[in-house]
Amino acid sequence: MKRSLSILLICLSLIAGLSGCYMSRYSKSGELNMADPAYAELMPFSANFDKALYKARLEVNGHEFSGLMMIKTSEGTNYKVSFFSELGLNFFDFELRDVGSTNGLNLYVRNIYPPLDKNMLLNKFEKYFSMLLAPGPSGDVRKTYLAQEGIGIMILMKSYKGKDGYISTNLIEPYKEIVNVGGLFKKEKISIALSYNAGTDSPESILIDQPGFRMKFSLRFVE
């Protein structure tokens, strides 16, 4: 009796886990050699990207921070980011350095408004900016997946935290979504939705959402 009950509970937990599995939305579609440099151009910030100014809005634990954010390349594959209020007062200055970790950039804080100076929050920022600005899946052989509903091809790769999925409509247009999945059931942990204007080196809009964590981060291109 006890054994039957245990098996039932295990089955129920597996069903519950699988129902939250992000990868169940996709089916395997073989491997793709992404050695062609053209694949690097699918990344949200192209190789020609220099700098961009965004209108930014950060909502975290019921607090709102709105203002402008400038993202600028620095010494090749490194980046600098400043976020400041409309009236000019600084929220943070970050540097993101490519130190060779798997699809990750290391975040260094140069200046930060004290209420935002929390390790947990800084780790989140490091992951978000890594998903956007790290080299991504190009340059290697990657597993691909096709969306079961709608149109979409996902390139899945290991990252320093879980796996990052880069989703494109046709592998010609830039990635429209980046997700981070992890854990036993590959649940969606972070979702970044992207939109573009033709002929630009950076996205028109970026919406970062992390289910289960009270944080939303939206950016809209200004200049």
Place this chain on the structure above:
Amino acid sequence: MKKIRYSILFISTLIVALIIPSGMALSQNDYRPMEDVEAFRSSMISASENSLSIASDFEQMKHLSFLEEDVKSRGIFYFQKENKLRWEYSDPFYYLIIFNNDTVLIQDENNTNVYDAASGKMFRQINEIMLSMVNGSILESDDFEFEYFEKPSSYKLELRPLDENMKEFLSKIHLFINKKDITVDELLMLEKSGDYTRIHFINKRLNEEIPQHTFDLP
């Protein structure tokens, strides 16, 4: 409620109230310690008493020391005694702050938020500071340490915040005041990080009638 919002509003109120008592960009050089501070204070109070409203265009430049970049914006603001304010950015983005008595509105292209100024200590402080600016009593404020300078065409006030909350943002505020009409020409906010924001007020209109709907809240 939302500390960061209050801090932004605190600064905007400070800017507006101080502009009551200066039209051209001024050099920051050549200033010497002010000879007659009391005479200056009297003229500030007098100018404030005679200023019922102000409308002005502004140009803002934020210097990002870490990125070695400048970000420019511009807009217009309106102030009307006793405590109505509209601070509106138009370029390169739309952003609006309205103070109307005890209510504050913050609006951008996608969001509108209205706050009750009476509900929070910080808002009460903002209102008090604004009024003190209008009647010139800011010079008696305990929230700042003041230094006074002048040159033939203008005064310069250096305000060092004493309030701990303000210190988190600002290390110093410089106000450049036109001697001719005792109104602020330029405001410089210096931050601990080495960043600074310069706001230049142009095309100032004093005591011009401002339509009341300018300060309407939805």
